[in-house]
Amino acid sequence: MVFLLEVDNSTEFVPGVRSKGAVHVRVQQRKCLTTAQGISENFSYNKILKDLKKELCCNGNVVEDLELGQVIQLQGDQRKNVAHFLTQRGIVKKEQIKLHGF
Numbered sequence: 387m388v389f390l391l392e393v394d395n396s397t398e399f400v401p402g403v404r405s406k407g408a409v410h411v412r413v414q415q416r417k418c419l420t421t422a423q424g425i426s427e428n429f430s431y432n433k434i435l436k437d438l439k440k441e442l443c444c445n446g447n448v449v450e451d452l453e454l455g456q457v458i459q460l461q462g463d464q465r466k467n468v469a470h471f472l473t474q475r476g477i478v479k480k481e482q483i484k485l486h487g488f
Contacts, residue, residue, distance in 0.1 A: 420464040422472075423457040429477060431456045437475075442467050 425431065431448045435458050439446050446460035460468065469483045 418462055420460040420462065420468055421457055422460075422468055423451070423454045425456075425458070425472075425477065431458055434458060434477070435460075438464075438468065438471060441471060 422434075425434065435446055435448055438444075438458070438460060442460065442464055444461045444464060446458060449457050449459060451457050465485060469485065472478045473480050473483065
């Protein structure tokens with residue numbers, strides 16, 4: 387299973403600055419992986435990843451995709467946890483998050 391979490395546009399992790407686009411969480415049958423993509427370039431993917439790994443007690447990394455740009459990957463089904471983290475930290479609004487899959 388692959389879970390894709392899309393957040394439009396992020397480089398510096400600055401509390402209070404939000405992304406403007408929608409957040410999508412998708413499930414694909416393969417590995418159990420949660421993926422966050424499209425976060426605003428105003429946020430640092432590495433800082434977000436570090437905080438996510440610490441808070442969710444899981445492993446992960448940032449990969450570069452030709453079509454999607456930088457993508458955060460986390461082990462396990464972390465869809466709800468990632469969505470909660472992004473809204474709690476003020477990166478996106480709750481209305482921007484759309485969960486897909488089972």
